[in-house]
Amino acid sequence: MESGLSQAFQEELICFICRSYLTDPVTISCGHSFCRACLHLSWEDSLLPVQCPTCREPCQQKDFRTSTVLKNLVSIARQASLMKYLSSEEHKCVTHKETKGIFCMENRIYLCRLCSDSHEHRSHRHCPVEAAAEGQMERLLKQMESIWNKIQENDENLETEKTMITLWKNCLILREEMIRAEYRTCYPDLSEQEEEHIECMKEEGNYYLEKLMESEAMIVQKGKQLRDMYQELMAMSQEPYVVLLQDFDDIFRRSESMQMIMPLSMNPELYVLAFGLLGENFN
Structure with missing residues (x-):
């Protein structure tokens, strides 16, 4: 029962x-x-x-x-599983036959009470294994939250870039129509100059369009990297506490490093410059 x-x-x-x-x-x-x-x-x-x-x-x-209540209940269940694992005969301290209920933060190993007070480990930082596991989980959750926020930020930049690419393409089409209308009205005999003007405008316009598309590709790639990291951290969070207490400093370093450099949507000043150049061509 x-x-x-x-x-x-x-x-x-x-x-x-x-x-x-x-x-x-x-x-x-x-x-x-x-x-x-x-x-x-x-x-x-x-x-x-x-x-x-x-x-x-x-x-x-x-x-x-x-849900604080659920979080606490899960913590109790996971701690109980951890202690059941450490209390089994096969995982007890070989020397002292005691449960390894202390975690050495320097060596990242489990110790019994007597081993933690030995000459080898006495100067190290120790804490109960339950507290060490909870601390590692909180550290992990903070990284996951930070990565998720970066994912949202990156998605917003991507939407901005996609919108600007669409607007820019429409701008080039409209600018060509305006140039052709101007030549038909004011310079009907200058067809060769008209094509040269349009070609120059397209060259300038496509330069910035290419920059926009390069920026979009970088943002898309960053989004994939961030999501891969989020899923890696997520998989780590689902591991038993006995696994979670292993050395995961590498994944934390990679997670923090990934967030330091975020590709931004193209500098608005470049848009102004681009419109200005196209305007000069038109004039």
């Missing part, structure tokens, strides 16, 4: 989307709960109202507060 209750309790802490323990759980309007990251990715390209992945009930918002 107790085992059945424990299994039923743990099942309530599982995300319907990823089938792992809820990570940074949020509860949507219909009452179902999911990992925040799972909802982000599930609803990313959907317009409001979005649908609950479980019951398909419409939902009018995409952002929710973390």
